[in-house]
């Protein structure tokens with residue numbers, strides 16, 4: 001079941017270790033989670049893995065390009081295994097929920113900057129901010145429950 005993950009590690013010349021496999025599997029099943037959540041997920045599989053090991057694994061996998069680290073303003077860093085397609089994210093201002101958004105037009109057009117100032121651009125990060133459906137529903141419910149408003 002983990003053989004595809006082992007292949008991924010070998011492809012970037014990383015030694016196959018249980019913590020690395022566990023982190024990759026956790027992120028494949030739970031995209032956009034923060035470090036604490038990764039630690040909890042990994043420990044559910046391998047209880048002996050230390051926090052430091054998970055930090056080290058996250059850094060090694062990010063450096064190797066197997067996972068992508070995203071850090072929206074004011075939010076904690078999140079990780080995901082969907083790499084290389086320069087997709088974007090929509091973030092809820094209220095609860096921090098994150099979802100993937102494909103490039104708005106065609107194939108990674110955001111990489112073509114109007115003026116690249118001579119830089120070689122390899123990544124463009126677009127973050128859409130808003131309110132997720134759940135928080136929008138909560139807010140409507142709150143407004144109905146307390147007409148005076150609680151804020």
Ligand SMILES: [Zn+2]
Nearest residue numbers: 092095132135
């Ligand atoms: Zn929300």
Ligand SMILES: [Zn+2]
Nearest residue numbers: 080082099100
């Ligand atoms: Zn994503």
